[in-house]
Amino acid sequence: MIGRRTFLATGAAAALARPSWAQDDPIAALVDQVSQEIQVQIVYGLSAFPTRHTEHRDFPQVEAWVSQLMELQGDVTRLAFEMPSGKTRHNLLLGDPTDPRGVILIGAHYDSTSEDPMSAAPGANDNATGVAAMLEAHRILSGAGLDKGVVAVAFAGEEQGFHGSAAVAREARAADWPIEMMINLDMLGWRPPDPSAPMVVEYDMGNVVPGNDAAAEAFGRLMAGVATEYTTLNTTHTDIWSSDYMPFEAAGFPAVGLYDGGVESPRYNTSRDVADVLDFDRVAQATRIVIAAVARFTGL
Numbered sequence: 001m002i003g004r005r006t007f008l009a010t011g012a013a014a015a016l017a018r019p020s021w022a023q024d025d026p027i028a029a030l031v032d033q034v035s036q037e038i039q040v041q042i043v044y045g046l047s048a049f050p051t052r053h054t055e056h057r058d059f060p061q062v063e064a065w066v067s068q069l070m071e072l073q074g075d076v077t078r079l080a081f082e083m084p085s086g087k088t089r090h091n092l093l094l095g096d097p098t099d100p101r102g103v104i105l106i107g108a109h110y111d112s113t114s115e116d117p118m119s120a121a122p123g124a125n126d127n128a129t130g131v132a133a134m135l136e137a138h139r140i141l142s143g144a145g146l147d148k149g150v151v152a153v154a155f156a157g158e159e160q161g162f163h164g165s166a167a168v169a170r171e172a173r174a175a176d177w178p179i180e181m182m183i184n185l186d187m188l189g190w191r192p193p194d195p196s197a198p199m200v201v202e203y204d205m206g207n208v209v210p211g212n213d214a215a216a217e218a219f220g221r222l223m224a225g226v227a228t229e230y231t232t233l234n235t236t237h238t239d240i241w242s243s244d245y246m247p248f249e250a251a252g253f254p255a256v257g258l259y260d261g262g263v264e265s266p267r268y269n270t271s272r273d274v275a276d277v278l279d280f281d282r283v284a285q286a287t288r289i290v291i292a293a294v295a296r297f298t299g300l
């Protein structure tokens with residue numbers, strides 16, 4: 001027989017601690033379902049397309065690939081919109097955006113760009129990582145029995161000025177979708193020179209509509225709080241800026257985002273934005289923030 005002190009000195013104590021903690025905390029049990037392996041597959045798959053420039057003639061193949069990925073989780077609605085060039089492209093939506101209990105909309109753009117976007121734009125960090133986080137968050141949250149609807153939307157046309165998200169925001173306003181929070185995920189896996197560099201929690205501070213600021217700030221603070229509880233990431237706050245939450249904010253919806261600071265990377269918006277250099281642990285940790293914040297917001 002070994003004494004308690006001896007037992008605690010072995011690895012067995014650490015191995016036993018985590019399951020009982022997760023069992024007592026339903027949010028811990030959810031965030032522990034995040035699969036880094038699934039996210040790696042998604043990011044490598046998306047960045048294997050030579051380019052995901054929305055105007056490229058082969059972009060419909062990208063749409064089809066992302067749509068198939070989303071169909072693993074449920075029925076996908078293809079929402080057509082027109083680019084300024086006249087080309088028809090599609091946003092891809094998973095879940096019921098009219099859920100009368102209220103909707104949490106998690107969005108990420110799946111298009112990409114670079115210095116030579118018609119031939120080489122892998123867009124691994126910008127923004128295959130956001131798509132991977134969005135899909136893992138939706139997979140886990142949609143099976144969690146929450147009291148609100150969780151909807152995932154993959155946008156095209158972001159890099160030319162939020163054309164896809166603007167179309168969805170117009171539709172959401174016209175049809176009065178009960179969106180209680182729009183969470184935008186754009187760049188999550190940059191490996192910063194300082195490993196302790198914070199993940200940026202973005203929440204709306206003014207912009208077009210003032211009445212939605214308080215809800216966004218409260219959700220942003222919730223995200224920072226759950227980051228402390230459920231991840232190893234530091235966080236900092238900024239305003240929302242230059243991504244797909246902007247049209248939703250302008251349409252009056254509360255809007256927040258997560259972002260890794262990666263515009264500082266020399267690979268940003270270049271043909272060198274490849275998967276091999278990414279930090280997939282940061283992607284998974286960011287996904288845990290989204291899941292924990294949504295779960296707590298809905299009262300789990």
Ligand SMILES: [Zn+2]
Nearest residue numbers: 126127186187
């Ligand atoms: Zn982006």
